Amino acid sequence: MKKLPTVLAATLALSLTGCGYNTFQTTDEQVKASWAEVINQYQRRADLVPNLVSTVKGEAKFEQDTLTKVVEARAKATSIQATPELVNDPAAFQKFQQAQGQLTGALSRLMVVSENYPNLRANQGFRDLSAQLEGTENRITVARNRYIKSVQEYNVTVRSFPSNLTAMVMGYKEKPNFTVENEKEIAKPPSVNFDAAPAAPGASK
Numbered sequence: 001m002k003k004l005p006t007v008l009a010a011t012l013a014l015s016l017t018g019c020g021y022n023t024f025q026t027t028d029e030q031v032k033a034s035w036a037e038v039i040n041q042y043q044r045r046a047d048l049v050p051n052l053v054s055t056v057k058g059e060a061k062f063e064q065d066t067l068t069k070v071v072e073a074r075a076k077a078t079s080i081q082a083t084p085e086l087v088n089d090p091a092a093f094q095k096f097q098q099a100q101g102q103l104t105g106a107l108s109r110l111m112v113v114s115e116n117y118p119n120l121r122a123n124q125g126f127r128d129l130s131a132q133l134e135g136t137e138n139r140i141t142v143a144r145n146r147y148i149k150s151v152q153e154y155n156v157t158v159r160s161f162p163s164n165l166t167a168m169v170m171g172y173k174e175k176p177n178f179t180v181e182n183e184k185e186i187a188k189p190p191s192v193n194f195d196a197a198p199a200a201p202g203a204s205k
Helices: 003-018 021-057 064-079 084-088 090-114 124-159 163-170 183-187
Strands: none
Touching (some): 021 064, 021 084, 021 090, 021 163, 064 090, 084 090, 124 163
């Protein structure tokens, strides 16, 4: 009789393994870890924006509309609470992704416009911040890719037999993932060019 609990425990362990329960635990933790890194890098970028905007403001006659859009986009992106539960809410996740995408676009525009201001491009503070921003955008891309792979692995487990039966019983559902409307543009960090701006077409020599 003493062997019965051991046999039952072994049987239960084997059944849990076969039904994908343990895989769910592993993949769900991977999603959480990769999501935390995505948030970490987005926060790193958000922390750079105030200093970047402050430095750009020192350039006379800089396009105020461009600066305003950066400030507004950052405010919107940081207003969304990126909690672990957000990855289980498709609507909230899409809202978060859109807000971050708007900030990406606003910062890219800022970098492009800055090329028209030689004094700004020669500013060491601006150069340092631009380099940090570019590095952060690269880290964001890496973190997003890891998250995408983690979610794909988790979602495959949710849909595959027999683990899909466990998913139905235990309430595991597919998690939303990043969608890329223009993958090349999003994956490309903001352009930073400190060389002299090319002459406009048709300009007199």
